[in-house]
Amino acid sequence: MPHIPTDSSDSGRSPLARRSVLGAMAATAAAPALLGLSAPASAAPGVRPRALPGGGDLGPNVIVFDPSTSGIQAKLDEVFRLQESAQFGTGRYALLFKPGTYSGLNAQLGFYTSIAGLGLSPDDTTINGDVTVDAGWFNGNATQNFWRSAENLALSPVSGTNRWAVAQAAPFRRMHVKGGLNLSPTGYGWASGGYIADSRIEGSVGPYSQQQWYTRDSSVGGWVNAVWNMVFSGVQGAPAQSFPNPPYTTLDTTPVSREKPFLYLSGSKYRVFLPERRTNARGTTWGSGTPRGSSLLLTQFYVAKPGVAAATLNAALTQGLHLLLTPGIYHLDQPIQVNRANTVVLGLGYATLIPDNGVTALKTADVDGVRLAGFLIDAGPVNSSTLLEVGPTGASANHSANPTTVQDVFIRIGGAGAGKATTSMVINSRHTIIDHTWVWRADHGTGVGWETNRADYGIRVNGDDVLATGLFVEHFNKYDVQWYGQRGRTIFFQNEKAYDAPNQAAIQNGGVKGYAAYKVADSVTTHEGWGLGSYCYYNVDPTIVQHNGFAAPNTPGVKFHDLLVVSLGGQGQYEHVINETGAPTSGTSTVPSTVVSYP
Numbered sequence: 326m327p328h329i330p331t332d333s334s335d336s337g338r339s340p341l342a343r344r345s346v347l348g349a350m351a352a353t354a355a356a357p358a359l360l361g362l363s364a365p366a367s368a369a370p371g372v373r374p375r376a377l378p379g380g381g382d383l384g385p386n387v388i389v390f391d392p393s394t395s396g397i398q399a400k401l402d403e404v405f406r407l408q409e410s411a412q413f414g415t416g417r418y419a420l421l422f423k424p425g426t427y428s429g430l431n432a433q434l435g436f437y438t439s440i441a442g443l444g445l446s447p448d449d450t451t452i453n454g455d456v457t458v459d460a461g462w463f464n465g466n467a468t469q470n471f472w473r474s475a476e477n478l479a480l481s482p483v484s485g486t487n488r489w490a491v492a493q494a495a496p497f498r499r500m501h502v503k504g505g506l507n508l509s510p511t512g513y514g515w516a517s518g519g520y521i522a523d524s525r526i527e528g529s530v531g532p533y534s535q536q537q538w539y540t541r542d543s544s545v546g547g548w549v550n551a552v553w554n555m556v557f558s559g560v561q562g563a564p565a566q567s568f569p570n571p572p573y574t575t576l577d578t579t580p581v582s583r584e585k586p587f588l589y590l591s592g593s594k595y596r597v598f599l600p601e602r603r604t605n606a607r608g609t610t611w612g613s614g615t616p617r618g619s620s621l622l623l624t625q626f627y628v629a630k631p632g633v634a635a636a637t638l639n640a641a642l643t644q645g646l647h648l649l650l651t652p653g654i655y656h657l658d659q660p661i662q663v664n665r666a667n668t669v670v671l672g673l674g675y676a677t678l679i680p681d682n683g684v685t686a687l688k689t690a691d692v693d694g695v696r697l698a699g700f701l702i703d704a705g706p707v708n709s710s711t712l713l714e715v716g717p718t719g720a721s722a723n724h725s726a727n728p729t730t731v732q733d734v735f736i737r738i739g740g741a742g743a744g745k746a747t748t749s750m751v752i753n754s755r756h757t758i759i760d761h762t763w764v765w766r767a768d769h770g771t772g773v774g775w776e777t778n779r780a781d782y783g784i785r786v787n788g789d790d791v792l793a794t795g796l797f798v799e800h801f802n803k804y805d806v807q808w809y810g811q812r813g814r815t816i817f818f819q820n821e822k823a824y825d826a827p828n829q830a831a832i833q834n835g836g837v838k839g840y841a842a843y844k845v846a847d848s849v850t851t852h853e854g855w856g857l858g859s860y861c862y863y864n865v866d867p868t869i870v871q872h873n874g875f876a877a878p879n880t881p882g883v884k885f886h887d888l889l890v891v892s893l894g895g896q897g898q899y900e901h902v903i904n905e906t907g908a909p910t911s912g913t914s915t916v917p918s919t920v921v922s923y924p
Contacts, residue, residue: 377641380624386652392425401432408435410462413741417652419674422450430454434473437675442477443590446611447501451479465514492517493763493797494735500524509533520761539795539817542606556817556856559607568887569919574856578605585698585732595623635659650676660685666692672700683707691720694727701735704744712746716754728756739778740767748782755788761795768824786810803840818857828866838872845877852883863897875903889917
């Protein structure tokens with residue numbers, strides 16, 4: 326029987342005022358700077374501050390379509406023209422479709438653009454048409470098609486196959502494709518992605534030139550090919566385990582998963598759905614009826630607009646509200662502090678947090694069930710010791726029944742401007758699930774250089790029992806991933822070492838040549854990973870030698886399956902895959918060196 330979601334709304338608050346799409350396109354890419362909300366004035370001594378309201382208008386960069394809306398294609402095209410090549414621009418957009426059927430559309434997605442249905446199930450919102458990502462802006466090269474997403478829609482592609490040619494930070498979630506899915510750009514130019522979760526693709530998925538891909542808890546009608554590293558967990562119809570030839574890593578189930586929260590409409594009221602945690606998950610959450618979980622009315626959220634002060638965001642959290650970050654850029658002079666169990670911080674349209682003065686952008690307490698989802702953290706010009714902290718140092722509470730989830734939370738250091746951070750993401754709370762992240766020290770854009778956007782470490786995991794599903798971490802000056810917690814697990818890891826190391830001495834790690842991409846601490850006795858890859862492209866000094874891609878204690882409880890390292894065009898070399906195991910990469914041939922099982 327279908328499970329009816331629990332309504333945990335507060336009926337005492339006024340419902341969200343509905344807004345029309347008419348006039349929304351008056352907002353341009355520069356609009357976020359004009360949408361400021363001031364913090365409430367400080368209360369006089371002894372006077373209790375005024376309570377912040379929940380709910381509210383979603384702002385001009387959330388564009389809501391109804392099946393009766395005229396001119397939908399023109400509006401989609403206008404957003405695409407603004408965002409197609411705006412890789413480091415300031416525009417942020419969420420394109421939301423009310424339940425119903427839409428015909429003859431082709432929604433092309435550019436940078437910082439999210440498209441989503443507003444039903445409880447993808448099949449509530451059907452587009453007889455396409456949601457397209459291609460690479461015409463970059464001469465057919467899709468390796469920089471970052472920061473865009475599709476969620477909660479059913480598609481009937483015009484040609485029978487939908488094109489989704491993306492790279493990192495471009496999730497495809499809760500999608501029903503009534504046909505095939507092509508993950509490569511027109512002409513099969515280069516591509517470097519990607520991530521699918523909780524989706525059903527009735528036809529075959531063709532990755533073609535995609536170098537790596539992770540698919541979780543989904544259903545596919547077939548899978549055409551593999552290049553270096555294709556990983557599946559809990560996917561019905563996935564190809565059989567066969568790494569390294571072809572390089573398929575296939576797990577029958579995902580040990581623990583909980584899908585990302587999402588906005589939906591129930592009648593005229595907006596709610597946020599909170600999917601339940603699943604163990605040994607396989608297939609979609611929505612295939613046999615209403616998904617299991619609970620819901621919150623939008624009146625239980627502080628709906629934030631760019632320009633709001635961090636103090637106001639924290640006041641809303643202290644008051645007991647959740648946070649909905651509408652599209653735009655948020656400058657922070659203090660950390661957003663999440664102290665209450667089961668708090669939701671949900672971003673729309675790649676809402677972006679920038680710590681201006683060296684603070685941490687967001688911290689959580691060591692509490693149950695925090696859900697962080699759908700936003701980007703951009704390092705500021707003053708070095709931050711950390712950018713995201715899940716739990717304080719020394720966190721030890723058991724969260725196995727109700728973990729914190731970090732989903733589609735992306736971190737960037739440099740690219741949009743000079744930024745610095747010592748360690749980007751620190752996970753202290755036990756049982757945290759990191760479900761799809763791209764933590765990126767920029768290798769191109771503005772403010773890029775070995776010391777200009779200095780960032781020594783990508784992710785540090787201190788908490789025990791942490792699970793990462795879909796881990797993309799790239800270009801850090803030292804270790805990309807450091808894992809200190811016990812019983813950690815990673816399903817799929819993609820990494821490139823820092824391109825811009827000036828010479829061998831710059832990455833010398835004591836007596837070791839270079840810092841491993843993924844380092845498990847010597848104190849760890851139990852750890853496991855499946856489908857992990859590291860690539861080097863030392864284009865400043867191609868003579869650089871990297872000792873290994875992976876480093877871990879050689880003990881029976883620390884296990885790895887299906888590892889690879891690749892030298893891209895011979896720009897630098899690896900001596901081994903993991904520890905002293907695995908053949909070196911060779912010459913200019915871009916051929917992986919693999920290890921099927923370690924130890």
